[in-house]
Amino acid sequence: MRILITNIGELTTNAPVPEHVEAGDDPCGTLHDAAVLIDGDRIAWVGPAADAPDAEETIDAEGRAVIPGFVDSHSHLVFGGDRAAEFEARMQGQKYAAGGIRSTVAATRAATDDELRIRLRGFLDEMLAQGTTTVEIKSGYGLDVATEERLVRLAAEVTPEVTFLGAHVVPAEYADRGDDYVALVTGEMLDACAPHAKWIDVFCETGAFTVPQSRRVLEAGIARGLQPRVHASQLGPGEGVQLAVELGAASIDHGTYLTEDDVTALAGSETVLTLLPGVEFSTRQPYPDARRLIDAGVTVAIACDTNPGSSFTSSMPFCIAVAVRDMRMTVAEAIHAATAGGAAALRRTDIGRIAPGLRADLVLLKSPSRVHLAYRPGVPLVDAVWKDGVRAV
Numbered sequence: 001m002r003i004l005i006t007n008i009g010e011l012t013t014n015a016p017v018p019e020h021v022e023a024g025d026d027p028c029g030t031l032h033d034a035a036v037l038i039d040g041d042r043i044a045w046v047g048p049a050a051d052a053p054d055a056e057e058t059i060d061a062e063g064r065a066v067i068p069g070f071v072d073s074h075s076h077l078v079f080g081g082d083r084a085a086e087f088e089a090r091m092q093g094q095k096y097a098a099g100g101i102r103s104t105v106a107a108t109r110a111a112t113d114d115e116l117r118i119r120l121r122g123f124l125d126e127m128l129a130q131g132t133t134t135v136e137i138k139s140g141y142g143l144d145v146a147t148e149e150r151l152v153r154l155a156a157e158v159t160p161e162v163t164f165l166g167a168h169v170v171p172a173e174y175a176d177r178g179d180d181y182v183a184l185v186t187g188e189m190l191d192a193c194a195p196h197a198k199w200i201d202v203f204c205e206t207g208a209f210t211v212p213q214s215r216r217v218l219e220a221g222i223a224r225g226l227q228p229r230v231h232a233s234q235l236g237p238g239e240g241v242q243l244a245v246e247l248g249a250a251s252i253d254h255g256t257y258l259t260e261d262d263v264t265a266l267a268g269s270e271t272v273l274t275l276l277p278g279v280e281f282s283t284r285q286p287y288p289d290a291r292r293l294i295d296a297g298v299t300v301a302i303a304c305d306t307n308p309g310s311s312f313t314s315s316m317p318f319c320i321a322v323a324v325r326d327m328r329m330t331v332a333e334a335i336h337a338a339t340a341g342g343a344a345a346l347r348r349t350d351i352g353r354i355a356p357g358l359r360a361d362l363v364l365l366k367s368p369s370r371v372h373l374a375y376r377p378g379v380p381l382v383d384a385v386w387k388d389g390v391r392a393v
């Protein structure tokens with residue numbers, strides 16, 4: 001089936017623009033008065049609307065904007081319960097701490113597969129309606145072999161981007177025996193979870209796992225064919241970023257407290273820094289300065305980090321708006337980070353851009369430009385979504 005989306009007022013391609021178009025320093029490869037041809041699950045053609053080829057179905061975008069589907073490279077969507085009371089207390093001045101994770105562990109262990117599955121699919125629908133077409137999902141609220149295996153298995157039903165995060169925190173039954181828990185994670189738990197996962201992750205932070213423990217977890221995962229990504233420098237500075245770069249991690253996520261050495265190491269590496277504006281928003285922590293990072297040459301992504309503790313938003317447009325206002329990104333940089341940046345953080349070359357041969361994951365906005373995503377925060381601006389060439393919204 002060939003579908004032509006034409007009369008696009010502003011097309012964000014994130015791809016090199018044709019020679020006759022002035023690109024300037026636009027990271028979004030923007031085209032005006034453009035059209036996109038979808039053939040099956042792929043993009044077949046991109047160019048001026050006036051030159052558009054024929055198709056079996058034509059969609060008139062009426063001068064509005066089209067962007068690539070958002071690539072949300074960090075989420076924790078398989079869990080039971082919520083922590084609304086914890087959020088309320090935080091808004092009254094209580095500090096966020098990693099230990100809150102344990103209350104979600106209890107609720108998750110108590111939930112059936114079907115309860116978790118229904119919840120998970122609900123979050124995915126919510127995300128799709130807001131323009132997200134690819135989602136990475138982590139385990140990490142099971143923290144025993146059987147429950148972690150359930151979480152990665154359920155995640156693998158809905159995405160190829162599954163992350164084993166058995167090393168999220170040390171569970172209560174291993175209190176003061178962190179090294180014994182790491183032995184479980186790198187042994188029996190990894191054996192059970194690796195077949196369902198692509199990624200290995202660890203929360204390298206005070207209150208979670210030390211640098212030597214984090215190294216053991218990541219190296220064990222790598223030895224099993226998983227690729228590393230790291231949660232680090234969320235609650236304070238630490239050596240997690242350096243470890244991530246040393247091990248060639250695809251991404252280090254959070255980076256709320258980065259040192260100059262961290263920035264230098266990231267800028268000279270293949271490791272993406274995934275910013276999570278929803279976390280600083282809902283934990284009242286300082287926003288990292290994305291301007292400083294981008295100017296230093298760091299590749300950045302934006303993700304929602306949807307989870308019941310530190311960031312319970314599933315809205316990429318909301319995170320873009322916050323990144324623009326509070327992290328000093330331009331709108332173009334933020335949209336690029338939420339699409340091509342997310343793809344880089346997942347080491348994917350088939351998504352995050354609109355170019356021939358890539359997956360047909362596209363979002364038609366209700367607005368004439370992508371700027372409205374930050375300019376009209378909280379307003380539902382997604383009109384239509386195609387995922388793998390199929391109209392999904």
Ligand code: NIG
Pocket residue numbers: 098100101104203231234279305307308309310311
């Ligand atoms: O990415 N940092 C660790 N993990 C999650 C928070 C999990 C929770 O509080 O439940 C995060 O922010």
Ligand code: FE
Pocket residue numbers: 074075076231305307
């Ligand atoms: Fe996280």
